Amino acid sequence: MSAAPDRLTVLIGDDQPLIREVLTEVLTAEPDLDVVAVAADAREAVRLAVRHLPAVAILDVRMPGGGAWAAREIRRLSPATRVMAFSAYGDSHSVDEMRRVGVREYLLKGLPNSDIVAAVRRTAATS
């Protein structure tokens, strides 16, 4: 497929191999989404974000190195990238931690695939 200019590039950072794999498939199945990089920890996520400058980074909150640290670094080093949290934890501390580093979209793992896809598009559209 040719990379049309209106396709959204996405980075996935999650330490769970099963989640990485299926999330990649769910997003790739959408005509307007491109998964350009997949990372298993915070450092790798930052490194790949700097290399690919994705439109959206989807980060697990509790991956090694910390989702909040990765989010802050990605926003610093790739300011155009919008960050979205994807977490098994919905407690207010985890949510606040991500909010403080500029994450606007916080998605609880377990929501329907269509919600995840919609959230990615919504995240990309924020200024």
Added chain:
Amino acid sequence: MRSCTMPEHEHVDLQLLLQSLGDYAIFMLDPGGRVMSWNSGAERIKGYSADEVTGRHFSIFYPPEDIAAGRPARGLETAAAEGRFEDEGWRVRKDGTRFWANVVITALRDGEGRLRGFGKVTRDMSERRNAERALDERGRLLAHLVQAQEKERRRIAWDVHDDTIQSMVAVGMRLQLLASQLPGDHAEAVLRLNDTVNAAVGRLRNLAFFLHPPGLDSGGLVDTLSGYLEQVVSTAGLTYDFVPDLDEEPPPETAITVFRICQEALTNVRKHAHASSVRVSLASADQGVHVKVGDDGVGFTDPGDGSSRMGHFGLIEMRERAEISGGWWQLHSSPGEGSTVEFWVPAVRPRRS
């Protein structure tokens, strides 16, 4: 203290001295244990003015479990027999909160050896106790067990979250993908499977929360309790009032103790109280957290320490939890007037050696 034999000016001086000793509650009891005199220290430490307390029996300063065990009377008996009685333990202020007291009771006899009453000197030792308290053998064992239990619960909660839930979430996402590629009938069956997986994920999430609310380790006692009230109490058809008034978040160990006792108390309200509303208040007090969980339900027939019901409703567990952390616990209740679980735990770590 045989003031009757004293010259007048010495009597006045002594009165002044007693009044100015603000760190000590110094007062006299008649032979039956009723309060006869009161100083400024007594007012400051216990919260009663002289007018309010004169003529009342001194057992009002004791917690209900001590009254039930006959401790006030035993103190006077020992002092009468041996001349002096010294004790350390919880005493109750006018507002119902407790302080850790050192108490000396001295028998006062006249020239003929007749018992005229008792002198009582009470010192508030709460601060020193918070700093110095070492648990006895049983307390250490209990504290160790509670700690081990919390550690295990936390480990299981993390495993459920980080492994089981995530795997099942991935399975659900995969099933949804699969359904989108299958013809109608099969797609429906697969989506139903996905619903089942999702429902199980929801239940596992609740299980993990009850095992160990994730916010408790990170200074989130108020948030966690508020979330718990919303999730558990309001879904049980109860209205609730939550009044958190903490100067600062307590350390994790204190937060866990407060949360567990509230959890147990709220479970009782939900299951047994037949209440329509519950009120939970948290306040910083005496370098610790003072908590009340009160309902408007049917109440208990046995108020006070609830000793006759200690085997039921987790009352022993609540009390043990408060006591091994260096605090106190109490149940107020009467039939038809609801129940209130009240406790205080210090916001400092107890020494374990």
